Amino acid sequence: MTTATSRVVRLRHRDGRVRSQVVRLPCGVRVHDGALSFVRDREADTVWLTDNDGTLEASPPREDPRTVTVSEPLRIGEWLLSPLESARADEATIRSSGPPAPRSPAPRTDATVLSLDGPGGLLSSANAAPSNPGFPPPCFAAAVVPMADLRVSGHPLVESTFLALGGGLGSFVWVDLLRVCGVPTDEITSIGFESVPYARYRRLCQHSQIPPHERLRSNSESCPDNIWGFPGYGLREALDHIKHGRFLAGLGLLGQLTGEPDRAETYTPRADQVFDSIDVEASRIGWSRMVVPGRIRSLRKTDDGRYVAAVSTRNPDGTSGRALHVAPFVQVALGYPGVQFLDDLRAWREQTADFERVVNAYEDHEHVYRSLAEDGGVVVLRGRGIVASRILQKLAEVRRAGTDVRVVHLMRGRKDEGGRAGKAQRRVQNHWEFQPFNWPEACWGGDLATELEKAERGRRAELLAAWGGTTTADREDWREIVAAGLAEGWYSIRFGGLTSLQDEGGRLRLVADENGATSTLAADFIVDATGLISSIHGNPVLADLVQRYSLPLNPQGRLDVTPDFELEALRNGNGRAFAVGVSTLGGPYAPVDSFLGLQYAAVRICESLRGPARVPSGLASARAWWRWVRGVAP
Amino acid sequence: MTPTLAGRWQTRAFLLVLVGIPVSLPFCLIAGLVPLGLLLCTGAIGALLDVYYDRVQRSRWDHDWPVHRQIRAGVLEFAALLFGLFGCCACSLPLGPAVLKLGPMAAIVVPVHWWSVWLISFLFVQGPMRALFPRWRFRGGRLL
Numbered sequence: 200m201t202t203a204t205s206r207v208v209r210l211r212h213r214d215g216r217v218r219s220q221v222v223r224l225p226c227g228v229r230v231h232d233g234a235l236s237f238v239r240d241r242e243a244d245t246v247w248l249t250d251n252d253g254t255l256e257a258s259p260p261r262e263d264p265r266t267v268t269v270s271e272p273l274r275i276g277e278w279l280l281s282p283l284e285s286a287r288a289d290e291a292t293i294r295s296s297g298p299p300a301p302r303s304p305a306p307r308t309d310a311t312v313l314s315l316d317g318p319g320g321l322l323s324s325a326n327a328a329p330s331n332p333g334f335p336p337p338c339f340a341a342a343v344v345p346m347a348d349l350r351v352s353g354h355p356l357v358e359s360t361f362l363a364l365g366g367g368l369g370s371f372v373w374v375d376l377l378r379v380c381g382v383p384t385d386e387i388t389s390i391g392f393e394s395v396p397y398a399r400y401r402r403l404c405q406h407s408q409i410p411p412h413e414r415l416r417s418n419s420e421s422c423p424d425n426i427w428g429f430p431g432y433g434l435r436e437a438l439d440h441i442k443h444g445r446f447l448a449g450l451g452l453l454g455q456l457t458g459e460p461d462r463a464e465t466y467t468p469r470a471d472q473v474f475d476s477i478d479v480e481a482s483r484i485g486w487s488r489m490v491v492p493g494r495i496r497s498l499r500k501t502d503d504g505r506y507v508a509a510v511s512t513r514n515p516d517g518t519s520g521r522a523l524h525v526a527p528f529v530q531v532a533l534g535y536p537g538v539q540f541l542d543d544l545r546a547w548r549e550q551t552a553d554f555e556r557v558v559n560a561y562e563d564h565e566h567v568y569r570s571l572a573e574d575g576g577v578v579v580l581r582g583r584g585i586v587a588s589r590i591l592q593k594l595a596e597v598r599r600a601g602t603d604v605r606v607v608h609l610m611r612g613r614k615d616e617g618g619r620a621g622k623a624q625r626r627v628q629n630h631w632e633f634q635p636f637n638w639p640e641a642c643w644g645g646d647l648a649t650e651l652e653k654a655e656r657g658r659r660a661e662l663l664a665a666w667g668g669t670t671t672a673d674r675e676d677w678r679e680i681v682a683a684g685l686a687e688g689w690y691s692i693r694f695g696g697l698t699s700l701q702d703e704g705g706r707l708r709l710v711a712d713e714n715g716a717t718s719t720l721a722a723d724f725i726v727d728a729t730g731l732i733s734s735i736h737g738n739p740v741l742a743d744l745v746q747r748y749s750l751p752l753n754p755q756g757r758l759d760v761t762p763d764f765e766l767e768a769l770r771n772g773n774g775r776a777f778a779v780g781v782s783t784l785g786g787p788y789a790p791v792d793s794f795l796g797l798q799y800a801a802v803r804i805c806e807s808l809r810g811p812a813r814v815p816s817g818l819a820s821a822r823a824w825w826r827w828v829r830g831v832a833p
Numbered sequence: 834m835t836p837t838l839a840g841r842w843q844t845r846a847f848l849l850v851l852v853g854i855p856v857s858l859p860f861c862l863i864a865g866l867v868p869l870g871l872l873l874c875t876g877a878i879g880a881l882l883d884v885y886y887d888r889v890q891r892s893r894w895d896h897d898w899p900v901h902r903q904i905r906a907g908v909l910e911f912a913a914l915l916f917g918l919f920g921c922c923a924c925s926l927p928l929g930p931a932v933l934k935l936g937p938m939a940a941i942v943v944p945v946h947w948w949s950v951w952l953i954s955f956l957f958v959q960g961p962m963r964a965l966f967p968r969w970r971f972r973g974g975r976l977l
Contacts, residue, residue, distance in 0.1 A: 430960065462901055623892060
């Protein structure tokens, strides 16, 4: 629960000043004219710091209920705040705090945080490892926890049949299918930190320049709100146009769906269309009745063939609690643990605390575009996937508004030829490699999906390497931006690794090396668009599970699951535990972190469970679908 | 949905029975058993062409089978059927004499029947098939 406690935090100003401070939590932090102050009352312009079971948490200013764990520096104005101790400081520490404690590295096992890049741009995760010796209870030290111990632990024991851990889209898709299978809401619990299942995904979209009206990289029939994929988003959008008298637009979309991907650009749904549809489906299946807002601390087997998850919960009044959730069928869908940085950029940020000029595309970095819109400047772009395309599109828009924005695209190497698989080859233009989605389409359910599932572990790695890789969508507007930028000279491509990064008169000076030939660049900003961390070791709950149960890993170092997405080593009598999403990347199914991939996984899980949740077929399915059409609860 | 060869055959057989036969029955009132014979021929020709489609599909990067290819496949199958029918008529092979018996009406009944079956099957695959069999699209069109 949220407690009144004290913590030592370290504050570092952009100009290099450093101070340490003992703060009594909860408290607010406010910056006025560069001066930092700590206040007792929560006001509109304060970042609110709280203690949750030993974990320092922060809520952004304004009346925003989001809260994140502080395990990496949190930017507050021109200051960076870091916790110095993972445990609480007691009153004695306050009195004798004296000289600042040496800076300790952010405790990576303390929490899972994507980024804390300033108020309003907070990312959060539902996952955190135990940091408080009082919770999870001591019985969690055992591999198999006796139910009798749980009952006397003093924490509420909540039992259900299906337990979804994560609370994001992976959980939602599974829970949705369970409801379609006829499972009542009181048999399902989903635990997550966000109120809506797509909250985190939407935040990542916004930061990576996919505003609600922009289109995602997902196809028409990948509908997280509809297990049947019919009607797909394309048909829905076309019918909506026709319904509102926009016949040509509607027919144009139908033509696009017919001609894609050879004679028309591949259709992709708008972000807001997807989010709105999930809202409708969430309401239909009673999502809010199944969701427990909370942070997952640990997962263990129980001695009666089930599983128990220790959860720090958050009450509607803002206070915290603790609970133990027990169920025989568990699905783990914890998502990406963090943003990924190239090593050189990570080192720069750690050394200089420069969170302003060196940013990750998935962080809130609107200040970059605001600055460029006012003064122009040079941006070095790293990465050449879909996010890099979106960043370049945004930079082109800022440039079109009238300022002199220049982009230097620093690519690690040349790309003159697209990847090959059999006789097929991907297209390449200006060193960008294209494919409609991040995997060939047949990976979702065609012959490539079958081939990968049947392949040996070693062969799987080869297949995944051939089919995957960094690619972007073959969008005409993006190709035109690149071509126009190259022709007009405001966009240029350089090759090589970054060998040096320095501050030179307020600008960044980069030295790139390509096969021994060095070149120097001057830039105002660096945007790292190389993606998100997908290693399970970045996620303390998963790392704990792997360690406790010696779970096998796949060749890519992620959770080894069966084709039914089961964590076989976690089987517990009749109890079954499954994992979906990016933590299973590198296994028997390639597109694990896509909408359709999550639906595929949900179907496979329910099929493998057989009895408790039977996927409807034939007329039963048609009836369930008709209920979906009418918006009637399953 | 990206079909596999097994998925193509199973879906084709299912559609022939579920869509083909009911749609053919009204035409049988005019043309006797000719529509059912055409249906059988279409099934056989289509099953053979599926092997070709599968090869084409595998040569594509995405191993996909977009909608415009489905339409082109329909045109190809109809052309193959007509070619076969002319052969049957010329050589008096089964179905040839029955079609000839229809006289000029055959020029209307054959295409209208065939395209009716194709169009309803095509639309069925785009939607109702998915509503009936949610796993179908995840299994490359396999029903079994």
